[in-house]
Amino acid sequence: MTRVTVHTPETAPEDSRAELTALGKQFGKVLNIHGAMAHSPVVLQSYVALQQVIGDYGTFDARTREAIALVVGNVDECTYCQSAHTMGAKAAGLTEDQTIAIRNGKIDFDDKLATLLELTRQATANKGSVKDADWQTALDAGWSDTELTELSTHVALNLFTNYFNHLVETDLDVPAAPGL
The missing domain is CATH 1.20.1290.10 (AhpD-like)
Known part of the structure; x- marks a missing residue:
């Protein structure tokens, strides 16, 4: 059992809600990893930022x-x-x-x-x-x-x-x- 709360967009800290909502739409549901990351906005925001940079500038398919x-x-x-x-x-x-x-x-x-x-x-x-x-x-x-x-x-x-x-x-x- 996960050690932290797996948040939904409704229960997540305010600074995690928009990103968690967007990830839920992208994957068709809020995955446990994303809901757990939302527990700490710095964790979720770091993950989203790295994904964004890779999406914007990455060369790999x-x-x-x-x-x-x-x-x-x-x-x-x-x-x-x-x-x-x-x-x-x-x-x-x-x-x-x-x-x-x-x-x-x-x-x-x-x-x-x-x-x-x-x-x-x-x-x-x-x-x-x-x-x-x-x-x-x-x-x-x-x-x-x-x-x-x-x-x-x-x-x-x-x-x-x-x-x-x-x-x-x-x-x-x-x-x-x-x-x-």
Whole structure:
């Protein structure tokens, strides 16, 4: 059971209401993660701000963003995020088998994506550090310096949500990700 109140737009602190309402409309309901984040306006506003910046300036398509989130959630062992991003990844065009392969680190369906996700896995597991050879492999595969540096924001956003879910023990309210 989650450690904090999962708010609705009506019960949320005033400084969380507009964003929580907008997220509820975007996802068709207020997800437990968002309702719990609303408990602290600084948490919800930080999440919304990072999502907004990525939406305004990010270079990755939805499929790539969801794949990054799946890797971070797997490395960080966040059940909630692996489940939510499995759902998002399928909506972005990945198959369930591909989401499992991504979480397992065995991407055999897209060589370019595999190089980016290897950097994601390393950055998540190693406090941001990645191997020079793997950075170069990603460049050689066609990723730009801009994209590879942008990766840090995606990893940070996903670690933020993973850590939040671990901290408050967010109850799962989306279909569970398939087991590995």
